Amino acid sequence: MIGAHPGGVELTKRLLALSDVKPPAKVLDLGAGSGASIHCLNDLGYEGVGVDLAAGTDDLVLEEDMTALPFADESYDLCLAECSVSVCGDGPLALREAYRVLRRGKSLLLSDVYFKKDCAPCLSMPGPMTQSLWEQEIQKAGFTIQKFQDETALWRAFFLESLWNDNADAACCDFFKAAGKAGCGYFLAWLKKGEEDGPI
Numbered sequence: 059m060i061g062a063h064p065g066g067v068e069l070t071k072r073l074l075a076l077s078d079v080k081p082p083a084k085v086l087d088l089g090a091g092s093g094a095s096i097h098c099l100n101d102l103g104y105e106g107v108g109v110d111l112a113a114g115t116d117d118l119v120l121e122e123d124m125t126a127l128p129f130a131d132e133s134y135d136l137c138l139a140e141c142s143v144s145v146c147g148d149g150p151l152a153l154r155e156a157y158r159v160l161r162r163g164k165s166l167l168l169s170d171v172y173f174k175k176d177c178a179p180c181l182s183m184p185g186p187m188t189q190s191l192w193e194q195e196i197q198k199a200g201f202t203i204q205k206f207q208d209e210t211a212l213w214r215a216f217f218l219e220s221l222w223n224d225n226a227d228a229a230c231c232d233f234f235k236a237a238g239k240a241g242c243g244y245f246l247a248w249l250k251k252g253e254e255d256g257p258i
Contacts (some may be wrong), residue, residue: 065212067098069246070140073167074099076205076248083135083164088124088156089142092116099138106136125151129159137166144170149182153199157251166201166249169209174241189245201249210243 065072081103087096090108093116099106100118113121122128124139125148137156143149156166171187173179178186185191189206196203 065209067094069169069209069212070095070098070138071102073138073140073169073246073248074102076207076246077136077165077167079136079165079167084133085136085138086127086129086134086156086159087119088137088139088152089146090119093119095138095140104136106138125155127155127159131158132161134159135161135164139166140169141171143168144181144183144187146182150184150195150198152182153195153201157200160251162251163253164251165204166251168196168245168247168249170245172243172245174243175239178240178242186240189243192245192247196247196249201251204248204250205246207246208243209246212244 082105085096085099085104085106087093087099087106087108090096090110090113092114093108096106096108096118106118108119109122109124109127110119111121111123113119124142124146137160139152139156143152146152153166160166170192172189172192173187174189176186176188178188181187183191183195193203193206
């Protein structure tokens with residue numbers, strides 16, 4: 059696949075620009091993959107590490123599960139989740155874990171896929187992964203949505219480039235076909251944890 063997610067680190071920077079989070083905020087990248095995003099953030103002056111079940115040799119990416127984070131409550135200023143919540147095995151639990159490790163009033167920056175039709179795949183969510191389901195699960199976890207921005211054009215480019223370069227494996231191609239039938243889109247979202255106690 060091209061990059062770890064549509065748009066690569068340039069989209070990571072655009073996701074950051076949606077929010078009011080500035081360096082030297084303490085950052086946790088959930089589903090960090092190769093570590094490209096967390097390295098980018100550290101280069102920009104943030105202080106962060108990532109977690110991923112398939113962590114390699116990168117010293118900034120720890121081999122940990124984003125649905126069972128080994129960090130204390132309220133220990134981060136920012137969580138970043140790019141194309142990871144939908145495929146982590148339990149999306150609602152991942153959102154709750156992000157909420158738990160964030161300090162009060164701090165942010166989760168999220169990018170992921172959604173679908174426009176109810177025939178949509180569920181992936182790691184409890185139902186067809188429509189925008190309304192995302193909003194429901196985000197609110198259940200305790201977050202408020204500050205901004206929700208559609209970036210479906212980037213998803214289409216990601217899909218086409220993957221096919222053009224012949225670097226999408228068979229499972230991805232099957233998903234792309236199902237996603238097309240369900241009206242797949244892509245979004246960026248800035249979510250905030252409240253200043254008061256909420257669900258954990």
